[in-house]
Amino acid sequence: MTEIETRVLRPDAAGIAEAARLLGAGALVSFPTETVYGLGGDARDSVAVARIFDAKGRPHFNPLIVHVPDLDAARRFADISGPVEALAKHFWPGPLTLVAPLAEGHGLSPLVTAGLDTVALRVPAHPAAQDVLRVFDGPVAAPSANPSGRISPTTAAHVLAGLAGKVDAVLDAGPCPVGLESTIVGGTPLALLRPGGLAQEDIERVVGPLKTAGDTITAPGQLASHYAPNAAIRLNANAAHPGEVLLGFGPMQSDLNLSVTGDLIEAAAHLFDHLHTLDAMDRPIAVAPIPNCGLGRAINDRLRRAAAPRT
Known part of the structure; x- marks a missing residue:
């Protein structure tokens, strides 16, 4: 991959507008969520999504989370109903990712879903992420902004340490307040696919007990070796x-x-x-x-x- 100049953007109106413009041009922009910094690309653009995999060195069988600004936007890409809808209404925006069946005519790149008939969707609560999503007005695929398998980034400095020269811009809005990736829930019956920034107990108070996920990779963050430092x-x-x-x-x-x-x-x-x-x-x-x-x-x-x- 040819190195590019990675710009640092401020989370003001000009910085948000530039981040959205870059996403619309097929560029990669890292931005903060309440959990960790994400590495964003237009989820409808297969070239942009392929650049995410390339920048991270991420296995292509590992699906990506698609970020949208609200539940109405999420319905354009997935069938959100039943207990999944109950969770969306209760916890979005927030650190919960929901895996749901793809909607007809969703328009997402097949690279986002790793060939599955489901998609992982999240509505982030961070104001900078919300601003970017609303100005961009489209779905943004955004795994954590770090080399695949390494420690997730909670500051812009972490992003630059791992991906400078591989991404077009980083929107620096300070440290992420939750600091742990989103909890992922999906399947029929509902299963906990990845524990995260929303406690399982809180989810089960809304929809009842969750089953345990199997070994098949159906959502991000399920690889056995992940989030790893260089040190043992x-x-x-x-x-x-x-x-x-x-x-x-x-x-x-x-x-x-x-x-x-x-x-x-x-x-x-x-x-x-x-x-x-x-x-x-x-x-x-x-x-x-x-x-x-x-x-x-x-x-x-x-x-x-x-x-x-x-x-």
Whole structure:
């Protein structure tokens, strides 16, 4: 891939307008959501979508999330009904991605869905993302803006560190407040396809128990090795071994701590930023145990994938 100059845009009216113009011209624009920074391209343009895969080094059998500004826009691309509709009405905009059957005449590039008859859709809550989507007025495919399998970006600096020279622009609106990718739900009956920034318990209060996803890849973020730093990761560590750096949780001595007070929301917001910082130390990373409840399930999911054997 030929390197290009990556511009940094401000989240003001001029920056939003330029981001939308670039998307309309088939360019790639990274923009913040409440979860992580996404790498956006026009979801109807197969060349733009192919550039996303190329920039990330992403396997083409891994589908992408399509971002839209509201439920009405989502209905142009998918059949949203039943419990999926109930979740959309309850949690959108927000950190929830819903997988639904493709609508007739949807117009999306087949690369977005990886050949499946379903599409993953999300309505982000971040004001900059909303502004871009509304000015662009089209569906934006936007996986996390990082090299495939590596740590997800929660700041514009993270995006530039991984993808400078491969994307046309980054809209810098500061750090992402949630800091953990969206929860993904879909299928019949509904299954939790990826834990994320919306707790499973909150979803089940609306639609009842979710089944567990199988091994088939039907949504983004289901690869066994994913979200990984360059350094090796050891999980459930109560202390660091010689030569390791320790990522702590709760009141303990550590090199960095996800949340000294044991707050899982704070821990989720800090996870990827702290992994980026520790990875730069070029030492193996030990990670303290994280409670497997609420957002802890999503944090542990990301840590297990980060620690998995690399593919």
